[in-house]
Amino acid sequence: MMKLTKTESFKQLAPMATVGYAEIGVAFLCFFFVWHWRWNRGSPIRNWPVVGMLPGLLGNASNIHDFITQILKNSYGATFEFKGPWFTNMNYVVTADPINIHHIMSRNFSNYTKGPEFRQIFxxxxxxxxxxxxxxxxxxxxxxxxxxKNNKFELFLKQVVQEKVGKGLIPVLDRASSQGIEVDLQDVFQRFTFDNICLMVLGFDTNCLSIEFPEVAYEKAFDQIEESIFFRHIVPESVWKLQRWLQVGEEKKLSKARKVLDQFVYKCISSKREQLISRDGAQKSEELPNLDLLTAYMQEQGGETDGFTKYSNKFIRDAAFNLMLAGRDTVSAGLTWLLWLVATHPSVEAKIVEEIREHLVVNNEMKWDKDEVVNELVYLHGAICESLRLFPSVPFEHKYAVEADVLPSGHHISQSTRLLYSLYTMGRMESIWGGDCLAFKPERWISEKERIVHVPSYKFIAFNAGPRTCLGKDMSFIQMKIVASTIFWNYHVQVIKGHPISPSISIILHMKHGLNVRVTKRDIAR
Structure with a gap:
């Protein structure tokens, strides 16, 4: 019998070993994919190895809000866990359950902060x-x-808005009406609110809204900053940080926009300081006629010196920028969606016009000289709330869990978990608003006694909830009522046929394609 050498034996066994390793590999892959299929079988979005759920998110980025809404509606407790790519720190718990949100925003408020990741993104x-x-x-x-929150500032606000309506908004709409041309109302409202907020915060009129529609660099920079911040939400942190380091892509655009806006704001701050310093002693002893918030911040320096009230230019810049963000885009987005909804619901428009005639009009002219007039526009108030329910100006909010917790829905929250709650989805939940939740019905906000129905803030969360409830809520309603009343009373708005309507991809719920309309003068004598 022939004996094989060790080398010859190894050569004969090698193919068998290779086949064995291949079989093991195939078996492992089969097991892995079966496990992966079973793991994802009940999931509303596929969780892939390595890349997580990011492909599904990016694949639906163009309709991200409706995509998230569909996922939450099909998730237990209107809550699900989004898994980002491995090692990217992109995991989130996303919810639209009002009980969870009440827990996060009020009952356990101290446990849920903005967190370090939020501060980096923003x-x-x-x-x-x-x-x-x-x-x-x-x-x-x-x-x-x-x-x-004082009467003088509210009076100042009304004066600013009414003056900008008279000198900016009406001339633009009159020109569009007389010439029969299309006008983008979203652009009009963004210019209008940018002028307003700069007047109220900085004491400076940018004159963005005029019949010439001038290109204002710092107004456009504002838009770019918002888009870039949203970009940071949908890509891994390492990607946008690398772009920032290399100064390419979206981060390069952000850097340029910040530079433009910062130059504008710091120039306003310096001018205001010089203006206040140049006043003589007699004027300083009197109450300053300027009620803008920049003046108010600087006047605070005459008080305590506890480290907060000795405000640096950097502190004032940050405060001003935050107030501008809050007061410009939230109101302009709210007005845009409101005008579209009312323009496409003639019966609602007719009721608003009749309410204006009853409470605001004297001798065919609108009168805002009484403070209570704003509160008498109940149906318009309901229409605004209904519009904000369906299209909240801020479609989602962030939170960060300081300690581990359990949500009322039963979902376990680990320490340092990031959470998102979707305001957009909440306005579309049958469990909150009933089977007609997608319908535009201002009547759902009005009681039998023709008063506004109170809805808990953790259900209607357009102005946030709990200790972080929006301080500018009343200001927003005042601006929106004055602008909307002026337009509905003086003009008939017709949306251009075939004009696409969809939300933009941004931290503010603008319209992706603007709102192109034609306006015609209304026959107010009828």
């Missing part, structure tokens, strides 16, 4: 109120509350 906002927690947030909120 770093362009600096250390302003939106980016702050704890003592800094409490101090800024207290200060802003003292400045805007």
């Amino acid at each position: 770093e362009p906002l600096g250390d302003g109120i939106f980016n702050s927690d704890s003592d800094s947030w409490r101090h800024q909120r207290k200060l802003i509350h003292s400045l805007i």
Whole structure:
């Protein structure tokens, strides 16, 4: 019998070993894919190895809000866990359950902060109120509350808005009406609110809204900053940080936009300081006629010296930028969606016009000289709430769990978990608003006694909830009522046939393609 050498034996066994390894590999892959299929069988979005759920998110980025809404509607407790790519720190718990949100925003408020990741994403906002927690947030909120929650500032607000309506909005719409041309109402409202917020915060009129529609660099820079911040939400942190380091792509655009806006804001701050310093002693002893918030912040320096009230230019820049973000885009987005909804619901438009005639009009002219007039526009108030329910200006919000917790829905929250709650989805939940939740019905906000129906803030969360409830809520309603009443009373708005309507991909719910309309003068004598 022939004996084989060790080398010859190895050569004969090698193919068998190779086949064995291949079989093991195939078996492992089969097991892995079966496990992966079973793991994802009940999931509303596929969780892939390595890349997680990111492909599904990016594949639906163009309709991200409706995509997330569909996922949440099919998830237990309207809550699900989004898994990002491995090692990217992109995992989130996403919810639209009002009980969970009440828990997060009120009952266990101290456990849910903005968190370090939020501050990195929203770093362009600096250390302003939106980016702050704890003592800094409490101090800024207290200060802003003292400045805007008084009758003098409310009077100042109404004067600013009415003057801009008369000198900016009406001339633009009159020209569009007389010449029969299309006008993008979203652009009009963004210019209008940018002028307003710069007047109220900085004491400076940018004159963005005029019949010439001038290109204003710092107004466009504002838009770019918002788009770039949203970009940071949908890509891994390492990607946008690498872009920032290399100064390419979206981060390069962000850097340029920040530079333009910062130059504008710092110039306003310097001018205001010089203006206040140049006043003589007699004028200083009197109450300053300017009620803008920049003046108010600088006047605070005459008080305590506890480290907060000796405000640097950087602190004031951050405060101003946050207030501008809050007051410009939320109102302009709200007005845009409101005008579209009312223009496409003639019966609602007719009721609003009749309410204006009854409460505002004297001798065919609108009169805003009584403070209570704004509160008498109940049906218009309902229409605004209904519009904000369906199209909230801020479609989602962030939170960060300081400690481990269990949500009322039963979902376990680990320490340092990031959470998102979708305001857009909440407005489309049958469990909250009933089977007609997708219908535009201002009547759902009005009681049998023709008063506004109170809805808990954790269900209607367009103005946030709990201790972080929006301080500018009343200001927003005043602006929207004055602008909407002026337009509905003086003009008939017709949306251009075939014009596409969809939400933009941004931290603010603008219309992706604007709102192109034709306006015609209304026959107010009827």
